[in-house]
Amino acid sequence: MKVNIVNKGSLSLPEYKTEGASGIDLMANLKNAIVLNPMERFMVPTGLFVEIPEGYEAQIRGRSGLAAKNGITLANGVGTIDSDYRGEIKVILINLGNEPFEIKHGDRIAQMILAKYEKIEFNLVDYLEETDRGSGGFGHTGL
Template structure:
């Protein structure tokens, strides 16, 4: 299987001892992204109060190949155990973006959550992108479902 190359650039301020993102198992679809804090904030990290959100830096910039996107997704363990997830799940990093790679975490739990330097906070998945042509028409084709939405197909 040919592997796609995604290039990461470490920010000047970032901790060189923290690893590049990596897959934790052979079958993993997502690779872990870690919190990186500036040298003066590494010891304390950041406490995310309930019902608040914060932009957490990863310490990297990324070059995603043309025709792909980097999706930023929540970590299921953080969501289940602490109510910590992404405010914009999934986040999208476009192939032409070269700014800092950050993760918008939100604490939906009922207790403060401490994010430590180097903690795994999200996962990234590289996925193909299809750009479409938009066409204005006077009528859409009919389907069995029609305009039914938001629960119209029933429960269970």
């Protein structure tokens, strides 16, 4: 599938780093480095604008290495970019670590995955079919 992309930054286009990769790395497009102190968040620009086909969304996910080594993750968990959005892709990073973290121009800050979705219609009913699980959740099967 081809996706239209505009690059208003000074970085190369994102790419898959390995043959089996499902996500492409997004890079920080910054004039000056920023320091993200513990519990601070910042919307990091990428310089990228995409035209996602209808029926798809772009999911922005954190990078596991940044989270494991430095406590840097996405403030919103997983970001969603809808097919009708035409603004710049920005990544909301938060520092959950104990030390300040510097983000420099060109640093890989997140991953983007394109995912197909289906629209649903709700059917209002008076009850739901029973299952063995029922309403059990949040640890109902033990540790």
